[in-house]
Amino acid sequence: MEPPQLGLIEQSFNSRYSNWAREALDELPDNFTITDPCISGHPIVFASRGFLKMSGYSRDQVVGRNGRMFQGPNTCRRSVMEIREAIREERGVEISLLNYRKDGTPFWMLFRMAPVFGKDEGRVIHFVAVQVPILRRRQRRRNGEGLCGEILSNSCRREVCSSSSVELAGVSAADSDCRVQAMEGSVWQHVDNYVFPKDCKPLDGFQLISFLQFALVLFTSLEIEEKCEASDTEKQLAATAISNVLSVLTHYSESTGRLVCEKRFGPSLVSSSLHISLGRIKQSFVLVDPHLPDIPIVYASDAFLRMTGYARNEVLGQNCRFLTGVDTDPSALHQIKQSIQAQQACSVRILHYRKDKSSFWNLLHISPVRNATGKIAYFVGVQIEEGSVDRHGLSPEMRQLSVVGSIKVAVRSSSMSYSIH
Amino acid sequence: MMLRIKRVPTVVSNYQKEEGEDPARRGGGCDRNCLQKCCIPGAKLPLYTFKRVQEIPGDKCVLEHDDNQAPVAFLDSLLLGQWEDRMQRGLFLYDVTACETKVIPGRYGFMAQLNEGRHLKKRPTEFRVDKVLQPFDGNKFNFTKVGQEEVLFQFDASKDGEVQFIPDAPVDADTSPSVVAINVSPIEYGHVLLIPRILECLPQRIDRESFLLALYMAIEAGNPYFRLGYNSLGAFATINHLHFQAYYLAVSFPIEKAPTRKVTTLGDGVKISELFDYPVRGLILEGGNTLQDLSNAVSDACICLQDNNIPHNVLIADCGKRIFLLPQCYAEKQALGEVSSELLDTQVNPAVWEISGHMVLKRKKDYEEASEENAWRLLAEVSLSEERFEEVKALIFEACSYTFSENEDEHHLPQGVGDHKPTLEETDSINKGANCNIVSGTQECLVLQ
Numbered sequence: 121m122e123p124p125q126l127g128l129i130e131q132s133f134n135s136r137y138s139n140w141a142r143e144a145l146d147e148l149p150d151n152f153t154i155t156d157p158c159i160s161g162h163p164i165v166f167a168s169r170g171f172l173k174m175s176g177y178s179r180d181q182v183v184g185r186n187g188r189m190f191q192g193p194n195t196c197r198r199s200v201m202e203i204r205e206a207i208r209e210e211r212g213v214e215i216s217l218l219n220y221r222k223d224g225t226p227f228w229m230l231f232r233m234a235p236v237f238g239k240d241e242g243r244v245i246h247f248v249a250v251q252v253p254i255l256r257r258r259q260r261r262r263n264g265e266g267l268c269g270e271i272l273s274n275s276c277r278r279e280v281c282s283s284s285s286v287e288l289a290g291v292s293a294a295d296s297d298c299r300v301q302a303m304e305g306s307v308w309q310h311v312d313n314y315v316f317p318k319d320c321k322p323l324d325g326f327q328l329i330s331f332l333q334f335a336l337v338l339f340t341s342l343e344i345e346e347k348c349e350a351s352d353t354e355k356q357l358a359a360t361a362i363s364n365v366l367s368v369l370t371h372y373s374e375s376t377g378r379l380v381c382e383k384r385f386g387p388s389l390v391s392s393s394l395h396i397s398l399g400r401i402k403q404s405f406v407l408v409d410p411h412l413p414d415i416p417i418v419y420a421s422d423a424f425l426r427m428t429g430y431a432r433n434e435v436l437g438q439n440c441r442f443l444t445g446v447d448t449d450p451s452a453l454h455q456i457k458q459s460i461q462a463q464q465a466c467s468v469r470i471l472h473y474r475k476d477k478s479s480f481w482n483l484l485h486i487s488p489v490r491n492a493t494g495k496i497a498y499f500v501g502v503q504i505e506e507g508s509v510d511r512h513g514l515s516p517e518m519r520q521l522s523v524v525g526s527i528k529v530a531v532r533s534s535s536m537s538y539s540i541h
Numbered sequence: 542m543m544l545r546i547k548r549v550p551t552v553v554s555n556y557q558k559e560e561g562e563d564p565a566r567r568g569g570g571c572d573r574n575c576l577q578k579c580c581i582p583g584a585k586l587p588l589y590t591f592k593r594v595q596e597i598p599g600d601k602c603v604l605e606h607d608d609n610q611a612p613v614a615f616l617d618s619l620l621l622g623q624w625e626d627r628m629q630r631g632l633f634l635y636d637v638t639a640c641e642t643k644v645i646p647g648r649y650g651f652m653a654q655l656n657e658g659r660h661l662k663k664r665p666t667e668f669r670v671d672k673v674l675q676p677f678d679g680n681k682f683n684f685t686k687v688g689q690e691e692v693l694f695q696f697d698a699s700k701d702g703e704v705q706f707i708p709d710a711p712v713d714a715d716t717s718p719s720v721v722a723i724n725v726s727p728i729e730y731g732h733v734l735l736i737p738r739i740l741e742c743l744p745q746r747i748d749r750e751s752f753l754l755a756l757y758m759a760i761e762a763g764n765p766y767f768r769l770g771y772n773s774l775g776a777f778a779t780i781n782h783l784h785f786q787a788y789y790l791a792v793s794f795p796i797e798k799a800p801t802r803k804v805t806t807l808g809d810g811v812k813i814s815e816l817f818d819y820p821v822r823g824l825i826l827e828g829g830n831t832l833q834d835l836s837n838a839v840s841d842a843c844i845c846l847q848d849n850n851i852p853h854n855v856l857i858a859d860c861g862k863r864i865f866l867l868p869q870c871y872a873e874k875q876a877l878g879e880v881s882s883e884l885l886d887t888q889v890n891p892a893v894w895e896i897s898g899h900m901v902l903k904r905k906k907d908y909e910e911a912s913e914e915n916a917w918r919l920l921a922e923v924s925l926s927e928e929r930f931e932e933v934k935a936l937i938f939e940a941c942s943y944t945f946s947e948n949e950d951e952h953h954l955p956q957g958v959g960d961h962k963p964t965l966e967e968t969d970s971i972n973k974g975a976n977c978n979i980v981s982g983t984q985e986c987l988v989l990q
Contacts, residue, residue: 193810197827197863198801204765205793397791465629487629494641512615512706518622521629525621528638529730533766533791536652537644 129184132156132165136238136245136380141372142166148368150361151229152250153187154236157207161186165246174229174253176222187249192220203233210235210244210396214358216254216348228254230350232358236369239379243399246380248369250361252354389418389436393537397530403523406440407489407498410460414439418498427503429475440501443482445473456486460499463488465524467517469506481506485520489528491535500527544671544876548890549660550779552634553724553734554687557780574689576720576739581712586692586720587623588710589616590699591761595831614763615704620721621789623693624731627723632691634658637727647913649795649819652899655908659726659901660888670775670872673850677744683782684722684736692722693733696758704761714740719754724786728894728901732788735769743783745774747843747855753836755785759861760832766791768858770893773843775852776869777892785857786893795898796865797858801825804934807941809834815934816865820920821896822930823867824937832861838941839864845940851933854893867896868933871923884919891923 133141133154145166151174154166167182175182175190182189191200195218206213214232221227229251236246350358373380390398390407398407404423408415416437425432428443435442444453452470459466465487472482483504491497502520510519556575574580627633635658642654669675677683695718699705712718717738724732735758737743737751755769769787772778799819806812810830816823826842829835839855846853846868856865871891874880887907889895900916902908925933 193812193828197859201797201859487625490636490638492642494639513708514619514622514706515708518619518626520622521625522618522622525625525731526618528625529621529766529789529791532638532642532730533789536642536792537650 128159129165136378137372138375144368148364152365155247190219194218216350228348230254230354230358232362234362236380239381248365250358252358254348254350394534397534401526404503405523406501410499443472447471483516487524489531491531545667545669546872546875547665547667549665552726554691555725556686556688557682576685581714584712585709586712587694588707589694589696590705591757592702592704593698616761617764633725645911645913649798651795651913651916653908653911654901656901670876673773673775673847673852674746675774675781677742684739687722692720694721696721717741729788729790735785737783745778745781745783746847747840749837749840752840756836756861759857763860765860771855772892773853775872776854777890811835811838820917821867821924823865826864827862841940842866842937845936854896856893856897868925869923870925
């Protein structure tokens with residue numbers, strides 16, 4: 121994937137936090153990254169010194185890339201899914217995860233992530249992710265596991281799973297420094313790094329075979345889902361690190377005037393999960409609530425605000441009529457009103473006015489939107505400025521309909537849960 | 542003994558007539574735009590060509606779109622827009638968004654929908670459930686009989702490696718186009734049918750090329766809430782003309798939340814796990830050194846099930862990264878009279894969506910009383926028994942590793958296939974004549990090579 125331009129990355133950081141922020145963050149001993157979910161690819165915009173040391177990469181190799189670069193074949197996909205769900209829902213998560221260093225070696229770490237909200241936008245602008253290496257494997261033990269299981273389990277290479285007693289034949293009995301005949305891509309290259317503590321005495325070949333067979337039996341009887349539990353100390357470290365980073369960011373956002381905070385603020389007249397889903401739709405649209413007096417706007421996309429020149433707090437709660445002006449055709453307005461009363465979709469071409477009083481022809485499409493109860497919850501209005509061109513060559517009508525479709529899915533799905541958050 | 546059940550077939554097209562209706566329409570000469578020889582010449586449909594990605598979706602995939610703020614993938618917006626267009630043109634039997642739906646409180650969050658309009662007028666028809674492979678029958682309804690207005694676009698790989706959209710492309714029979722059409726009885730918003738190489742009239746059975754197409758669609762849409770599903774004959778496929786289904790639902794499916802335990806990793810990097818603590822037993826395939834590896838592993842497993850006459854369902858989830866393979870036996874039980882009348886009365890046909898946790902209910906009573914226990918109980922009837930599942934797993938592994946050994950170099954050849962006895966963790970099912978070199982069971986597996 122082509123990494124986003126460095127300019128965007130720099131901007132992501134510098135527009136929020138003053139220059140001293142980087143220095144302050146560099147003084148923290150913790151391993152962490154800061155990512156920007158608003159840039160395509162959700163790239164890393166900052167990586168701490170500790171993180172780079174832990175992972176073995178240089179800053180240039182990491183900034184601009186997505187966090188999945190540290191995942192590998194044995195990283196649990198369900199854990200990755202959990203993290204992704206948290207990102208989608210703009211909330212924190214704490215989970216053990218297997219990552220890979222630059223040299224390909226895997227390591228378990230406690231991954232703790234927290235969202236950073238823009239105070240004015242009420243929306244997440246960065247994620248802070250802290251990584252605390254888990255030094256000792258912790259898992260439920262069965263009889264006879266003991267030390268061997270613990271040592272062996274520090275290596276999570278897939279090759280361990282796929283090697284067999286047959287391969288043990290490759291062990292050289294005369295090999296006195298614990299290295300065994302390495303087969304290409306075989307785990308045995310790593311055995312000496314992980315299986316044996318540094319100061320062990322070399323075993324002779326026969327002992328090695330027995331040991332390895334024993335270890336393989338142990339490995340097969342390990343707990344099914346290899347979940348590596350972090351200790352309380354490690355969890356505390358993660359919590360402290362997050363807190364440190366968030367303090368720095370909050371502090372250094374004050375001088376840019378674009379405050380950040382740990383909790384979401386800002387007006388929202390729809391549920392937060394719906395708010396999040398709608399935030400992903402990049403076109404201009406508003407949601408209005410036909411059940412409230414005067415059918416007010418309850419959601420306005422950023423693109424709508426850009427098109428019309430208004431600020432969010434100027435439009436939320438207002439009826440759309442503020443867009444009309446002296447030359448707006450009353451029959452178009454009448455058509456809209458009738459469609460809403462008949463609970464039907466309609467398309468009109470209507471003259472609208474921006475905040476600066478300039479006018480534009482609006483190809484407006486309106487459609488009822490139902491929620492999970494099956495009843496109409498909102499009407500959506502999708503605006504396309506006449507003459508604007510779509511890079512895929514889609515007609516304005518088709519562009520509008522895809523916005524309507526996305527919104528219908530979002531409203532229906534977000535209202536399904538019994539506990540609407 | 543032939544096994545049959547009676548059930549109301551789902552109407553997926555406005556042109557799907559019951560047997561015996563409109564005899565004059567069958568055969569040549571129709572006065573509408575269908576996709577048969579009478580209407581294809583001169584026909585034009587939108588065409589979407591996708592780029593063939595070589596690598597596994599996920600870590601290196603160029604089309605990765607699962608980030609929070611990534612722009613909506615083009616196919617995604619095209620599908621939604623086209624579907625909404627057909628909604629507004631009144632092509633669906635009912636407005637699915639007017640159907641009440643909810644997440645049932647519980648561990649997994651099963652979803653229930655009250656849909657009284659899905660099986661309205663139709664009489665129950667007989668379906669043969671003991672043959673997964675049945676030949677294509679041109680006299681029965683198939684997708685070449687749908688009206689062109691029900692087709693959203695043609696969907697094929699681009700020749701020059703670029704994503705392209707052509708609003709009015711000729712339908713060229715020589716190129717054997719694949720199409721995406723609407724399902725006029727949708728389960729959810731955006732419910733469509735992917736019909737690979739529609740003009741070739743393939744029967745409902747998986748082959749490598751078709752499955753790969755379905756996988757490409759999942760990847761191209763780039764939306765983890767857009768999932769594809771497949772039902773074999775005997776596992777509640779309605780129409781014996783090769784097709785996959787897909788729709789949007791922006792919540793996690795119960796099956797996606799179920800814990801899994803790793804069974805093995807094939808030599809080509811495909812990781813196989815099995816579900817546990819879920820009412821239906823099944824496998825999950827993911828990973829693979831290349832996209833083709835993953836696709837072929839699933840296809841070969843399905844082909845093995847087909848050849849062994851085991852009905853099954855497949856769910857493609859997580860933008861194509863995780864694929865669930867679910868053998869089932871509900872129809873067989875139903876035919877043998879082994880399903881309780883209580884369950885039969887709900888008229889739920891447990892196909893891929895139901896097994897994944899999305900229950901469409903016809904009676905208000907069932908909807909109001911829907912609970913995780915009820916859903917679990919129903920799905921438990923669908924699942925193969927533990928013993929039978931072990932047998933089926935052995936068959937699948939044999940198929941996957943056997944095929945694999947044909948293609949790989951000597952270095953990775955399984956040694957002594959057929960005469961090599963597993964030394965660790967033996968279970969009875971492995972010894973049941975399976976030419977299998979995989980140790981299975983309830984614990985971490987080894988592939989003995």
